[in-house]
Amino acid sequence: KDMNTLIKTALGICVAMFTVPTSRAEDTCDIDMTCDSEKPVIMLVAGRTLDAERMRDYAAALGASDLYPNARGYYLNVPRPVRVLEGAPDADDVALMVRFPSECAAVNFWYDNSYQNEIKPMRSNPSAGDYVG
Secondary structure, three states: OOOOHHHHHHHOOOOOOOOOOOEEEOOOOOOEEEOOOOOOOEEEEEEEOHHHHHHHHHHHHHHHOOHHHOOEEEEOHHHHHHHHOOOOOOOOOEEEEEEEHHHHHHHHHHHHHHHHHHHHHOOOOOOEEEEEE
């Protein structure tokens, strides 16, 4: 499988951010949008792709959107095996890091109406990947 496609596929699937919440992002829903607007964060995406074709479509839609450029997010790595030092990962396992200028930028990307209602559903029901963060 094309690892570039898997990189794009994995984006936005789960978020692990390493900052202390201190401010509030704009939102009108019940989701806790408390976030740090000052410190850069890394979104960690990791897991197993279950339906590569659907994930390619998802990745293409995400890439065609302006969501990452608008949030000033960019890839820190290419999730391809270089050297495995421990364990035996499945060929469909991916890990990706995306840097955002702030936690608020990452949170706003994740909860963007276009992402939640148009792009994210492309990989759901049934799930096209089992990702954790």
